[in-house]
Amino acid sequence: MSPAPEGKGRRVESAARGALAIVLGGIALGLVFNGMGRTGRPPRGLEWIARPAVLPTLEGSGGPPVEPSPPADAGSRPGSSGEPAEPQGDLPEIPELDQPIQAQLPTVKRLFDAKAALFVDAREPEDYGAGHLPGSINLPFDKSVADPETVERVDAGGRPVVVYCEGFPCEVSTQVAWAFVQAGHRRVLVYTGGFGEWAGAGYPVARGGGSAEGANR
Amino acid sequence: MSVLLRLLSRSPAIRLGQIVIGGIFVVAALSKIGDVAALATQVHNFRIVPIWSENLIAMTLPWIELLAALALLAGYRARGGAWVVAALLAAFTAGVALAMARGFDFECGCFGTADRTRVGALKVAENLAMLAVAVLAARRPAETD
Numbered sequence: 001m002s003p004a005p006e007g008k009g010r011r012v013e014s015a016a017r018g019a020l021a022i023v024l025g026g027i028a029l030g031l032v033f034n035g036m037g038r039t040g041r042p043p044r045g046l047e048w049i050a051r052p053a054v055l056p057t058l059e060g061s062g063g064p065p066v067e068p069s070p071p072a073d074a075g076s077r078p079g080s081s082g083e084p085a086e087p088q089g090d091l092p093e094i095p096e097l098d099q100p101i102q103a104q105l106p107t108v109k110r111l112f113d114a115k116a117a118l119f120v121d122a123r124e125p126e127d128y129g130a131g132h133l134p135g136s137i138n139l140p141f142d143k144s145v146a147d148p149e150t151v152e153r154v155d156a157g158g159r160p161v162v163v164y165c166e167g168f169p170c171e172v173s174t175q176v177a178w179a180f181v182q183a184g185h186r187r188v189l190v191y192t193g194g195f196g197e198w199a200g201a202g203y204p205v206a207r208g209g210g211s212a213e214g215a216n217r
Numbered sequence: 218m219s220v221l222l223r224l225l226s227r228s229p230a231i232r233l234g235q236i237v238i239g240g241i242f243v244v245a246a247l248s249k250i251g252d253v254a255a256l257a258t259q260v261h262n263f264r265i266v267p268i269w270s271e272n273l274i275a276m277t278l279p280w281i282e283l284l285a286a287l288a289l290l291a292g293y294r295a296r297g298g299a300w301v302v303a304a305l306l307a308a309f310t311a312g313v314a315l316a317m318a319r320g321f322d323f324e325c326g327c328f329g330t331a332d333r334t335r336v337g338a339l340k341v342a343e344n345l346a347m348l349a350v351a352v353l354a355a356r357r358p359a360e361t362d
Contacts, residue, residue, distance in 0.1 A: 011296075011357055014296075014297075015296040015297045015299075015300055015355065016297070016300070017297065018288070018294035018296060018297020018298065018300075019285075019297040019298070019300045019301045019304075020297075021294065021297065022281060022284045022285045022288060022294065022297055022298055022301050023281050023301060025280075025281075025284050026277060026278075026280040026281030026282070026283065026284045026285070027277045027280070027281065029280040029283075029284070030276045030277035030278070030279070030280035030281070031276065031277065033250070033276075033280065034253060034276040141261070142258050142261065142262065148254075171268045172268075175268065
């Protein structure tokens with residue numbers, strides 16, 4: 001029970017070296033294994049880390065920031081107008097990219113008013129139930145990343161996809177947006193202002209429907 | 218108490234502890250390696266590490282577990298492996314306890330998707346028991362090595 005202090009020190013050192021070797025070896029193996037693309041579905045290999053931290057901004061490429069939405073009651077009665085507006089006219093041009101694009105409130109509002117985008121709420125069902133953009137579907141981060149089929153099942157009808165979460169500090173909208181890109185969508189926007197900014201601006205908010213089936217439709 | 222400690226310091230007891238813990242961790246590691254994406258989500262559930270690091274952890278952590286477990290089973294670098302396992306268990310236990318304290322309720326992902334155990338007191342107890350065995354396995358046998 002009481003080995004010589006000097007010998008004990010050496011043993012601890014050798015155990016620590018072994019532990020270090022195991023940790024470093026494990027990291028190396030993991031990186032190599034996943035770097036070979038053997039990551040299962042969806043591929044979340046090394047490129048996942050290498051994703052750009054800062055997304056391009058839709059409004060950033062020259063031109064003044066878009067002006068507020070067209071007047072009248074466009075957003076007050078979703079579903080009341082007969083024909084869904086085609087993305088044209090004063091609607092922003094959304095480039096097809098293999099990565100998400102950031103969008104700001106005015107752009108998002110115009111897409112909303114024209115029903116020219118599919119809105120995806122990346123927050124948890126409880127948050128969605130407490131208030132969300134009318135017409136948005138609930139696709140929580142956990143679900144969409146764990147089960148990519150929930151993303152693949154979503155049919156945006158050729159429209160761009162706008163993903164949002166609570167607001168500026170939240171990252172999940174970006175991650176869900178990446179999931180949409182991986183599922184093959186090419187016009188994916190991240191509304192960085194999120195629900196907080198939207199509700200704070202006094203824009204329409206719908207409540208309820210925060211159950212799991214919200215993710216399916 | 219000291220009699221118990223002496224018994225546990227015998228080589229066979231330590232070897233047994235190494236094999237038990239090594240076996241459990243091999244199973245846990247392999248089930249995690251099989252589904253990295255699910256593991257990344259489970260790491261996310263704990264909301265302890267920043268999102269950018271979740272995938273890195275999901276990719277590397279099971280391999281560290283696997284190497285440590287194999288070291289324990291093989292008896293080569295077994296004490297180093299036992300320390301790694303003990304450190305991991307301590308971190309996992311802290312993570313589960315923190316999640317409980319914050320009122321989260323999710324599958325802990327401790328054995329990848331094969332295990333449906335949810336975060337809770339049972340998991341903490343399970344981890345502490347394994348931690349005890351891991352610390353035992355990290356001991357140097359009284360007689361020989």
